[in-house]
Amino acid sequence: MQRGKSKYDYISYKWEFPGGKVEGGEAYEVCLARELNEELGIEIVISKLKYFMLVEHTYQDFAFEVHCYLYKLDSREYVRRVHIDHRWLNIEKLLELNWALADVPVVEKLIKEHL
Numbered sequence: 001m002q003r004g005k006s007k008y009d010y011i012s013y014k015w016e017f018p019g020g021k022v023e024g025g026e027a028y029e030v031c032l033a034r035e036l037n038e039e040l041g042i043e044i045v046i047s048k049l050k051y052f053m054l055v056e057h058t059y060q061d062f063a064f065e066v067h068c069y070l071y072k073l074d075s076r077e078y079v080r081r082v083h084i085d086h087r088w089l090n091i092e093k094l095l096e097l098n099w100a101l102a103d104v105p106v107v108e109k110l111i112k113e114h115l
Contacts, residue, residue, distance in 0.1 A: 002085035014100035028067040041079035053109055057102035068106050
């Protein structure tokens with residue numbers, strides 16, 4: 001997903017994987033299911049998520065951790081509600097995008113393990 005303009009120039013218009021902030025003590029998997037629905041109108045089966053990795057990243061203005069999961073979608077249909085662009089890519093094309101720095105370790109691991 002491609003971000004729009006941000007108050008932080010260093011993440012404006014960068015590409016990132018869908019997801020978001022945990023709300024009210026929800027489990028990471030529940031958060032991901034909620035965010036996918038909010039951002040893309042995608043419904044997932046939480047029990048089919050496969051944990052992939054943890055990324056801890058510090059930007060100059062904030063820090064956070066991202067719990068990453070793999071999931072095989074039954075359909076590529078979606079409704080883009082938040083970001084300005086979206087692409088379905090084969091793994092070998094991931095490096096063609098200008099990724100947010102926090103997402104780069106995920107891209108690198110996907111390429112290393114799945115090419």
